[in-house]
């Protein structure tokens with residue numbers, strides 16, 4: 527390894543933020559606060575341990591994911607309920623908001639729409655912040671546990687990874703074979719999961735989630751949503767995943783309707799204004 531003489535000077539260059547977010551359309555958190563005070567539950571789904579379930583949320587409604595029986599991590603997929611091609615874009619959400627998202631952050635959709643699908647309106651784990659290891663909750667870095675990586679690293683055929691749970695749940699919801707449903711499953715929001723990158727090697731790590739029964743993460747649906755949530759086989763993700771070893775618990779998803787009068791100034795953000803000619 528040849529280190530150049532000005533190595534320290536090159537390393538000392540100050541970073542700049544790739545995507546300054548000052549020009550993003552800002553969510554009106556005061557409006558959401560007023561709407562939250564009027565919520566009435568219209569539906570609920572309990573996601574069994576090591577399984578996934580789907581749910582739909584009309585634009586202008588809220589949904590809430592709660593820990594109910596014990597510390598449990600959830601892997602969330604979101605689609606435009608009217609067009610499955612428009613789905614959550616974990617990578618761009620990470621580029622805009624950072625590695626972990628919380629109240630006031632948004633879940634952005636894939637190209638060519640690139641618009642807010644959901645806005646986080648409450649996070650009972652907001653107090654956690656960042657710990658001494660660089661860990662935080664609700665990451666958009668960890669893709670989802672899947673049987674392919676498991677097979678690569680350990681061999682075997684484990685069928686209750688979040689990827690497979692989400693695939694089965696979507697196939698059931700749409701009434702299509704799993705082979706047709708699988709390509710719609712995408713990188714997730716890791717709800718309640720506590721993760722980061724190690725300081726020395728930059729490797730993705732997980733640690734026991736700080737979530738406890740009663741904690742919840744709440745979202746406002748900016749468009750009509752189809753959601754799928756998997757109760758990860760890793761449980762609180764303190765030791766292992768991709769196996770039946772961890773203690774797992776169900777998760778609760780509630781759909782909540784606000785008084786429409788509180789949202790009279792709210793509009794769905796239109797799809798991206800880029801003309802899509804790509805220079806041709």
Ligand SMILES: [Zn+2]
Pocket residue numbers: 601670671687688689757758759760767
């Ligand atoms: Zn998982």
